Amino acid sequence: MLTEYLSWRWCLYINLVFAAIAVVGALAYIRDGRPVNRPRMDWPGAVLACTGLFAIVFGFSHAESAGWSAALTSAPGRRRGAAGRVRRRRAACQSPLLPLRVVLDRVRGGSYAVLGISGIAILGTFLFLTFYLQGSRETAR
Numbered sequence: 001m002l003t004e005y006l007s008w009r010w011c012l013y014i015n016l017v018f019a020a021i022a023v024v025g026a027l028a029y030i031r032d033g034r035p036v037n038r039p040r041m042d043w044p045g046a047v048l049a050c051t052g053l054f055a056i057v058f059g060f061s062h063a064e065s066a067g068w069s070a071a072l073t074s075a076p077g078r079r080r081g082a083a084g085r086v087r088r089r090r091a092a093c094q095s096p097l098l099p100l101r102v103v104l105d106r107v108r109g110g111s112y113a114v115l116g117i118s119g120i121a122i123l124g125t126f127l128f129l130t131f132y133l134q135g136s137r138e139t140a141r
Contacts, residue, residue, distance in 0.1 A: 002010040059073045066072045103109045 002014070062070070063073045068074075103112065
């Protein structure tokens with residue numbers, strides 16, 4: 001209806017209605033003030049999480065040159081994973097970023113796994129699709 005009677009540019013303004021509704025809802029919902037018991041930051045846990053993610057990327061990036069069975073590929077991830085499990089058991093953090101009960105729920109954990117695997121597959125598809133298109137484009141010349 002907008003493009004029929006006004007112009008296609010009016011389709012860009014339709015988002016302003018939703019933004020105004022969101023602002024009014026946020027102003028009504030969000031109260032001014034700080035919580036009484038502010039949760040503490042688990043700095044050792046955050047450092048371990050960051051180094052664990054770095055170890056995973058480091059291992060994957062060296063898998064091509066060193067091989068999948070090499071210690072350079074798998075050892076950093078195993079060490080950081082063990083340290084993270086020990087830290088999680090000993091941490092006195094009252095509100096973790098991702099409670100384990102959320103992931104251990106069968107349905108929710110399975111859906112997270114499926115989303116992660118499909119995201120990896122899509123990224124891999126894009127990578128090989130660009131190689132394919134580059135190769136077929138060069139042979140077409």
